[in-house]
């Protein structure tokens with residue numbers, strides 16, 4: 097038996113880069129958490145401690161900050177593309193790079209009815225995400241971009257049912273035709289890599305990353321609100337389908353939705369009727385419903401979903 101080195105990668109995780117645009121009195125802020133991971137011929141570092149091919153994780157960090165100025169940091173997808181392509185194209189031993197980014201949104205405070213130029217309040221809603229993977233050099237290079245969000249907490253007070261489910265001797269759940277539906281939605285959408293390779297997607301100027309993000313989020317929120325739901329599973333599928341119908345550059349969407357249970361509280365001991373008015377918001381355990389929706393002619397996903405390489 098011989099011991100061999102398996103897949104490996106290394107990088108700087110969670111660089112907290114804050115980029116301010118202050119070229120006019122009205123400042124802009126972009127607040128991100130960016131993690132880099134490089135793949136390639138790094139076996140000697142593991143096997144014999146030879147660092148000659150290892151671009152330090154500190155350098156990767158410095159690059160993330162330098163690029164926020166040199167290349168700009170507005171939409172997170174093109175910022176991730178710049179970083180990933182730089183590592184693969186310009187650093188000889190690197191054959192693949194994965195850049196994962198979270199963005200924390202700020203909105204302007206309002207003073208005397210006017211938006212303030214340089215003071216912001218953290219927006220309590222979702223965290224936007226992006227994951228860019230670049231593999232291979234030159235003509236063989238392939239690129240995958242996944243946009244997304246997490247922690248989008250949604251709740252509807254009616255318009256949700258759950259009944260006619262399979263039962264066995266352990267089933268206690270009562271069917272319901274009117275319940276609260278709530279979740280903290282995570283969604284990730286894979287852009288068409290072929291479209292990415294076209295010139296239009298090369299720069300943030302050439303592609304409306306912000307518009308797509310806002311549109312996907314709004315589409316999902318609208319479906320959550322308007323679909324009379326028979327199960328969270330159905331809601332997820334309809335949300336994903338609507339996104340693919342409206343956004344031709346997206347080929348696949350993956351969703352993860354904890355079912356944030358709201359149990360009707362028993363007020364009978366107090367002689368009170370509870371007509372879906374008072375609930376216990378339970379935090380655990382929770383149902384966890386996960387689904388993906390894709391075009392039947394979607395190109396192969398390749399390394400798009402290879403989140404952090406699948407390492408522990």
Ligand SMILES: O=c1[nH]c(=O)c2[nH]c(=O)[nH]c2[nH]1
Nearest residue numbers: 258269326327328329355383
């Ligand atoms: O929307 C739901 N899907 C389920 O699979 C499920 N299971 C459960 O107990 N409640 C629910 N709700």
